[in-house]
Amino acid sequence: MGRTAAEKIISAKAGVDARAGDFVVACADLAMIHDTTGPIAIKAFSEYGREKVWDPSKMVIVLDHATPSPNERISNLHMLLREFAARQGITLFDAGEGVCHQLVVEKGLVLPGGLAVGADSHTCTYGAMGVFAFGIGSTDMSGVMLTGKLWLRVPGTMKVIFRGGMPEGVSSKDLMLNFIGKIGADGADYLALSFSGDTVKAMSLSERMTLSNMAIECGAKAGLVASDEKTAAHLKALGKGEGSPAYDDDDAVFDRVLEIDASKVPPQVALPHSVDSAVPVTEAAGTEVSQVYIGTCTNGRLDDLRIAARILSGRKVSPNCRLLVCPPSRKIMADAIAEGILLQLVEAGAAILPPGCGPCPGTHLGVPGDGENVISTANRNFKGRMGNNKAGVYLASPATCAASALEGRITDPRPFLQGR
């Protein structure tokens, strides 16, 4: 009987032949904490009476959720994290470096076939590189900091096969919103997703990250994409090895296999206040939006900014609407400056925010007002998510968000791409 990639990676990290449903104790290759979840993990760790974490070279701390700090309370938590990092010899990425998940993939901090945990639910993003990666809470993280390990139940795998070419104006975000809409917010609870098919094969690493990033929005523990020559090229450029890629065997046991024709999925919009409420953009079109947000670990990368600029350059953002753009890393910001994209966006009327989570988690920067609608490239639109429970958040692709900024209403991006 064959094995899934998830079973193979967990088996290797637990030193046993692990199958779906088994309970194992596995070793972590990377442990990430950030400024929302890190302080509680450190507080819990301090109770063990142990001086040093198990292996500081396998930990990383990122200040991204509220950066630069909006108030003294958060500044003090940032200080606590900086002091801990310095004392332990842990790499810390400070304000302005970018969003944790973007940095881990961009810098190749964990390799294909590895097991990564992060005190953040979107840690599943690293699945785009063939890493078995998942989010855990702060106390579980304190246990990893102490032992380098954690217990887990090996998940079954849902195979998601995308076939066919995506039409112009459709992106991996649309596929994922559509998929989550189909299976629901708990449709893959306790399972690993394994994305495959020619559509995924043709995607850039960045587009694959959007798929993996949103795996948690249907309850999945991980969102794996088999690593291939694109993954290897990315790591090679960083001077890193290829890791130990793991692939699903053909005769592995899958909990479910789903095939989706990507050529038939139109641009999608998730309505407030749930991610699994996706409708085709034509059904949401016309809804007024006061703010558009292009950024986050889901969809703020260079290809996302490029398509936004393709739509916005030489045009103007609607006077009834604010456009906020937040590149999720310093490198993306630098590349977007070098390519001239940021200039095009600024001239169209965008406000550029410092690399980080920006308005996504609702802590500061771009909090909407009562009754306002926002359309965002983020992964979550729960009530209050952006800091105001009286606002509505719609989720869409960077193209749909850019077109909506031009009109001040939710807008189908496809006509705006013609001839550009």
Place this chain on the structure above:
Amino acid sequence: MEKHITGAVHKFGDDINTDYIIAGKYTKTLDFSTLAEHVFEDVDPEFKNRVRAGDVVAAGKNFGCGSSREQAPIAIKYAGVSAILAKSYSRIFFRNAINQGIPAFICDTDAMETGDEITVNIEESFAELPGRNIKIPLTPLSPVMVNILEEGGLVEYLKKNGTYILPE
């Protein structure tokens, strides 16, 4: 950990995410009592005034989905809640609640309504609504979760064991 819990039910629906349990803007603190002041604020603003020490949160499916923030179960704990019952949990929240030493069980919560008196008997694994003569079995926790809960949470468990021990 109390093995016999008696309190009032506070009922919630399906897919209550951790943003609803505690909004992101309140999470940046180590003063956990401030979390309790905002618990469930966006979905049930009256909860924090209504809840009494020992009460029970009962919810539908996929309770605690969304963010991994452990501030969510911490907020529920500091509000005085002594147990959580739900039809199903999102994986990360479920672990976090047990790691915080909060008894969190899976069971059919359909019959439970806000204001019901409820007893949770952990030893014999059932919940009971004495006023309505309804007895509901609890789904057993995985053995490792039972051990963590018995120590009062993961920190105490690791202090005692130093590492993870999987029960046979």
